[in-house]
Amino acid sequence: MLEVKDLHVSVEGSEILKGLNLTLKQGEVHAIMGPNGAGKSTLSAVISGKEGYEVTSGSITFEGRDVLEMEVEERAQAGLLLGFQYPVEIPGVKNIYLLKAALNAQRAARGEEEIPAPEFMKLVKEKLAAMKMDPSFLQRAVNEGFSGGEKKRNEILQMLVLQPRLAMLDEIDSGLDIDAMRVVADGINSLRDPERGVLIVTHYQRLLEHVEPDVVHVLVDGRIAKTGDKQLAYELESRGYEWVLEESTA
Ligand code: ADP
Ligand code: MG
Numbered sequence: 051m052l053e054v055k056d057l058h059v060s061v062e063g064s065e066i067l068k069g070l071n072l073t074l075k076q077g078e079v080h081a082i083m084g085p086n087g088a089g090k091s092t093l094s095a096v097i098s099g100k101e102g103y104e105v106t107s108g109s110i111t112f113e114g115r116d117v118l119e120m121e122v123e124e125r126a127q128a129g130l131l132l133g134f135q136y137p138v139e140i141p142g143v144k145n146i147y148l149l150k151a152a153l154n155a156q157r158a159a160r161g162e163e164e165i166p167a168p169e170f171m172k173l174v175k176e177k178l179a180a181m182k183m184d185p186s187f188l189q190r191a192v193n194e195g196f197s198g199g200e201k202k203r204n205e206i207l208q209m210l211v212l213q214p215r216l217a218m219l220d221e222i223d224s225g226l227d228i229d230a231m232r233v234v235a236d237g238i239n240s241l242r243d244p245e246r247g248v249l250i251v252t253h254y255q256r257l258l259e260h261v262e263p264d265v266v267h268v269l270v271d272g273r274i275a276k277t278g279d280k281q282l283a284y285e286l287e288s289r290g291y292e293w294v295l296e297e298s299t300a
Pocket of ligand 2: 220
């Protein structure tokens with residue numbers, strides 16, 4: 051579904067990703083772990099098409115299409131969706147309006163009609179309940195004045211409504227208390243689908259106790275230094291990251 055080959059990316063002249071390889075198959079949940087500054091956010095940003103990153107070599111293919119040739123909107127239409135580490139506030143734009151506009155843009159791209167209002171409300175209310183969010187959140191400006199945990203829930207709410215083909219979550223677990231963590235984890239688990247890929251970027255093994263990844267990658271110094279199963283996450287928790295780098299350069 052997603053294939054990243056020998057990806058080199060620079061930001062403001064310095065090389066951040068240094069030959070990164072990653073393969074994710076449909077239906078799989080992958081976790082990317084790694085120390086601060088390793089390039090985790092850079093990877094998800096480049097896949098989603100955020101500006102300011104220079105791809106100097108390598109390729110990203112999504113369902114057979116060359117992602118680097120696609121505009122940001124095309125990537126979103128193809129179902130690549132990134133949930134942010136620091137969700138943006140959009141003053142003056144109601145949450146419900148954003149959800150509806152995003153969903154309808156997706157439908158329009160597929161040549162479908164706008165979703166009828168009653169059907170939309172039913173869908174949103176169901177997802178809102180799943181994320182244990184009060185309906186009043188729909189009428190508030192996007193993320194404005196939301197607590198850290200509420201913003202993260204809102205990111206997952208967007209995913210539940212938009213149903214991406216590949217859901218990427220960058221440190222969705224940072225700053226969450228235990229209850230919010232459970233809700234977010236349940237939300238991610240409900241995204242699990244044989245047709246969908248999920249890529250979770252996380253520092254902590256804590257989230258992975260609730261969302262079991264099929265594959266765990268360790269990103270160190272701009273490369274995937276090690277790939278394993280969920281056991282690897284536990285090993286990282288107890289042993290840190292140093293040994294992975296030593297092992298991979300030995
Ligand atoms: P991670 O998410 O693994 O903590 P990042 O991908 O955010 O790492 O960052 C990797 C490196 O790239 C860091 O050293 C960071 O300072 C640098 N970096 C990321 N974005 C920018 C930017 N916009 N300008 C300058 N340096 C950046
Ligand atoms: Mg990051």
